[in-house]
Amino acid sequence: MSTAPVILEMRSITKTFPGVRALDEVSLTVHAGEIHAICGENGAGKSTLMKVLSGVYPHGTYEGQVVYEGAEVRFHDIRASEAAGIVIIHQELALIPELSIVENIFLGNEVRGPFGIDWETARARAVELMARVGLDASPDDQIKNIGVGKQQLVEIARALAKDVRLLILDEPTSALNEDDSAHLLDLLRGLRAKGLTCIMISHKLNEITDVADAITIIRDGRSVETLSSGGGQVSEDRIIQGMVGRALESRFPERHPSIGETFFEVRDWTVEHPQVPGRLVCKGSSFHVRRGEIVGFAGIMGAGRTELARSLFGRTYGRYLRGQILKDGTPIEAHTVQQAIDHGIAYVPEDRKALGLNLLDSIEDTVVAAALEKVAERGVIDGTRVHQAAERYRRSLNVKTPSVRVGVSKLSGGNQQKVLLGKWMFTEPDLLILDEPTRGIDVGAKYEIYGLIHRLADAGKGVVVISSELPELLGLCDRIYTLFEGSITGDVDHDDATQENLMRLMTGASSVMSN
């Protein structure tokens, strides 16, 4: 155990959102001058904890104590935490693409002179900071013209400009290639040698075992354990065990699958990132779905699950390079959403509010929105048919609302999700791709959604479920594909699937196929 003084102690932090207890008595102790990794599944509460620490959730909105450098602190906003030397670098970089490196480094922290901003001093300091982080560029380069690896270094330089003493990095290498990642980790080691304390959230277990001095594991909003790791003493398996080590609760309806023939097949699906030419988000993916089968897609954030689904659904993501979609053995064309719908494909997006619903619409308008021609005669919509369709789904999906003419914005998350499912069921698809179908909804509604998914499969449809919650996939799916960095790395039958082997395949750890 480190003998260095404790720089940060978070004691019994509890943070609740309406209906959800995101953090439950979480404790975290960080020693000065160490790199402290925080591990946990998506949604375990890692980011929430960091938002408490950095003042995004101000003092008073959570319970518990934060003790920093020997005294209790009560941050009311990010400025307060930054003034205390705590700087957070988010996964999505907060840089302005049109501004230069020097402008970005001092954004919000400008060097003042007697006549406005003192750009000469700022430039001189920027050059010095850039040297410290090993950033080889001109301070006048625009952010949009440098690679994402260098952008990450600009973020760190910016933190250093604020006299950071505790640096928090949220998934710092998730967007970086191997060289840039290695460089970044070296930089962190160098900064540690100079006394900087780091908290690092990461999914990449090999990096954690490589660089971290201590590892705190969070699971379901609770801190499970803290492992001390003086350079590779903790194995990846040990971390995975901590991350997933929980018994499967019986929160899934019983299922008796009757699985038919393969009817949907994707071959060699390859898609390029929409903005970054050459970066592949789907690397020759091939998979198939059988009638009546529930197929899971497992992967950490950024593995390319949503990208794969959306590129299949009318090419609504990325740039298609090659690949084939076959339905019942025949190649189909699904270049537009309408074509995909016509071929019986439905995609229910993960972000209900941003991508799924028009929040200005009523329930009945939402249900028919993707299949207006089914309630219209020569382009004229029949209000009665709209109402009847909506009523049908309200009953069969058990949407809790006094009327289908209520706006969808007034429904709870679970009921919104049901309406969204109804919208896509109304298109009478053969294959439904459900992207995080239970995100942000409570346990009761989850159970109902699982039941619905079973009913869809029992009706002979193929269902693809994308989920970041492994227990959900294990409880729901007949077969699970794992994705890692745009490639399908595994195809695991329900009976062979364990959280451990899935996690191994998802993190690109030495992959040993179980069957």
Next chain:
Amino acid sequence: MKSLGQIFSGGARQFGMVFALLALVLAFQVWTGGKVLTSTNMQNIINGNSYVLILAIGMVLVIIAGHIDLSVGSVAAVTGIIVALAIRDWGFPWWAGILLGLGVGAVIGAWQGFLVAYVGIPGFITTLAGMMLFRGANQAIGQSNTIPVPDEIQYLGAGYLPEWGPGTGLNNSTLLLGVVAIAALVWRESRRRASERRLGAEPVPMWAVVTRVAILSLVIVGLTYVFGSGRVGTSFPVAGVILLVLALVYAFVSNRTITGRHVYAVGGNRAAAALSGVNIKRTNFFVMLNMSVLASLAGIVFIGRSTASGPFDGTNWELDAIAAVFIGGAAVSGGVGTVVGSIIGGLVMAVLNNGLQLMGVGSDSTQMIKGLVLLAAVAFDVYNKTQGRPSIIGLLLQNRRRQTLLEGGTADPAVPDAPAPEPATRS
């Protein structure tokens, strides 16, 4: 509260807004000592504003889809000069001149629609450029001259419905229009009740419906009398008839057709619309094209009223149309707005203009008052939105886009008889 709500609810969604407009008219009637509700003045209000109201119909669709069109005044002007020249100098008969004018609008609309929808230039920029481009075109084609137009065109912009048949003391065309309007109102109301019964919703009580129909009928009777009893040779203006027809057609298109629903979908949530199979580009193209066609129609009506096409026709029309749409309850962020609301919004501005003028208020003060009214209407909307309540205009309109429970009946006993459910329904 409940009974008032029942009168306002459902089919007569625009009733509340109509009520506000009526209040304004009556207030000015009192302040001006009876100068507003005269035949000549009412005919002037319709004739003098019909072209802006025609623009508002197109503009509301553009704004619902999340764009803006600044070029409408210039498009109207360039159409006007082409129609006037075509008839006077190029040997076109008057009807061919009109078709040519609408064709000009379609070509301009296709051009701007292409730039907005397919090239991706924001509507603001495309039409700001169009505003200069087509203003210049008007002056280049007409060499900054004023070109007169023939009687047939003047009839469109300043004519009145003809007189025929027995002497009833009123203009018979206007009388017929009034009777048809009341019949249509009753028919619509009964159809609505029938469909409610079919769907099993608890119908609004009979007395509420009767009151609603009675009040609206009374308004129509009053208007019929005012328009029909003017000096000899006048009646309900032809431009008003054009406006009425357009309003009915576009209210139908926006509410009841797939095309109309797609416009709302694109403005309400573009990403969700795209993932629902809506062809975003085609929808954007349609609204821009449609706007320019309506702008040329407005231009033709206007040269009819002013008997000639001039180099400064249509100046600032875009701003009047946009103001009408926002007073009528549309949202700057798109997705919200109604055709009828926009027309009423335009009429509010028109009546303000007219009433203040009759009161002898100078144009300087009139402009300031109009500016404040626009600001107040939208500020109310914004404030209510941030408070999580429906906007006042939305509430008054009770339109399809902001449903309340009243229409669906109170099937769930857990929901009180409030006009709108405040808390989210939890599962």
